[in-house]
Amino acid sequence: MVGSAYPSAPGGFAGRPCYRRVIAAARTQLLDGHGRAISDLRLSVTDRCGFRCRYCMPAEGMRWLDRADLLTFEEIERLMRVLVQMGIRDVRLTGGEPLVRRQLPRLAAMLAAIPGLHELALTTNGYQLERDAHALIHAGVTRFNVSVDSLQRERFSEMTRRDVLDKVLRGLATLASFPQAHPIKVNAVAMRGFTETEVIPFARFAREHPYEVRFIEFMPLDADHAWTPDDVLSGEEIRAAIHAVYPLEPEPRTPSATARTFRFADGRGRIGFINPVSEPFCADCNRIRVTADGQLRTCLFSLRETDLRAVLRGGADDDELEAVVRGAVWRKELKHHIGDPGFVQPDRTMSAIGG
Numbered sequence: 001m002v003g004s005a006y007p008s009a010p011g012g013f014a015g016r017p018c019y020r021r022v023i024a025a026a027r028t029q030l031l032d033g034h035g036r037a038i039s040d041l042r043l044s045v046t047d048r049c050g051f052r053c054r055y056c057m058p059a060e061g062m063r064w065l066d067r068a069d070l071l072t073f074e075e076i077e078r079l080m081r082v083l084v085q086m087g088i089r090d091v092r093l094t095g096g097e098p099l100v101r102r103q104l105p106r107l108a109a110m111l112a113a114i115p116g117l118h119e120l121a122l123t124t125n126g127y128q129l130e131r132d133a134h135a136l137i138h139a140g141v142t143r144f145n146v147s148v149d150s151l152q153r154e155r156f157s158e159m160t161r162r163d164v165l166d167k168v169l170r171g172l173a174t175l176a177s178f179p180q181a182h183p184i185k186v187n188a189v190a191m192r193g194f195t196e197t198e199v200i201p202f203a204r205f206a207r208e209h210p211y212e213v214r215f216i217e218f219m220p221l222d223a224d225h226a227w228t229p230d231d232v233l234s235g236e237e238i239r240a241a242i243h244a245v246y247p248l249e250p251e252p253r254t255p256s257a258t259a260r261t262f263r264f265a266d267g268r269g270r271i272g273f274i275n276p277v278s279e280p281f282c283a284d285c286n287r288i289r290v291t292a293d294g295q296l297r298t299c300l301f302s303l304r305e306t307d308l309r310a311v312l313r314g315g316a317d318d319d320e321l322e323a324v325v326r327g328a329v330w331r332k333e334l335k336h337h338i339g340d341p342g343f344v345q346p347d348r349t350m351s352a353i354g355g
């Protein structure tokens with residue numbers, strides 16, 4: 001992990017001629033060096049989670065970040081304000097499990113109040129939705145992704161190491177009772193040797209409930225570094241299995257979308273496939289990430305990070321903060337290299353990056 005360049009070189013970035021041109025040229029829109037407009041931020045608010053999903057972390061959990069290392073709500077709000085000025089329009093709150101962070105609805109309300117923010121979304125394992133759905137919606141969260149990898153109690157418990165499927169499904173139903181929360185996405189990580197028997201039950205679930213189910217290919221971001229390409233059950237395999245039972249029709253892809261969505265030919269719902277391994281969607285990627293401890297990651301698979309926490313706590317003003325963000329995003333990776341010779345899995349795990 002390469003440290004940030006800001007603290008050591010006053011005027012480091014901002015002083016360089018190329019950066020003055022970059023700042024002047026795109027003050028209103030954040031661009032990377034490949035000409036992509038960056039408008040979507042995934043913001044992790046904690047690395048903690050009560051689940052122990054096998055594709056994410058070991059049974060004993062991880063060494064959690066200390067509270068002092070986490071960005072405070074005020075630091076997050078300031079950073080979001082500057083990022084929205086630079087063209088970030090959609091912010092997704094992630095974790096670990098974001099609802100583990102105390103008073104998360106208060107943070108959501110602070111962010112939802114930022115002028116220019118278009119959409120505030122949340123990805124959750126659903127465990128605390130029954131408790132928090134009302135407060136989140138009234139705080140301004142408009143989009144919800146709920147992670148559910150199996151609809152069968154034993155298998156859910158086998159995957160998450162927690163026997164709480166009922167509570168998660170009650171949380172989903174609570175969320176669904178709020179019209180403002182729709183469309184609700186239900187995300188299932190697809191793993192070979194586990195998900196095959198979940199495919200049709202999930203298709204039926206999407207047909208019988210107001211949820212859009214999406215299958216996400218297993219990615220090499222697990223804490224055990226045990227991922228192999230053979231563990232990936234591809235979106236195309238799942239699509240074909242569903243189509244054989246419930247015919248599907250493709251929908252046009254929205255630019256920068258991660259999912260390829262299909263509607264059931266008989267009109268009973270939609271289903272999606274997020275295929276970062278078999279069908280990468282990097283070409284029009286518009287996303288960056290900030291971790292709970294304030295590190296800017298320009299790609300999910302970045303091998304370097306930029307320390308924004310040091311900038312926020314180092315006395316920098318908003319223009320200097322902006323210059324650091326622009327400098328880092330200008331070097332955003334063109335794509336991930338999963339499957340390429342020499343692919344290196346990042347040190348930071350999915351639980352500490354956020355979806």
Ligand code: SF4
Nearest residue numbers: 282285299300335336
């Ligand atoms: S792997 Fe990186 S470049 Fe590709 S879509 Fe994800 S964040 Fe964007």
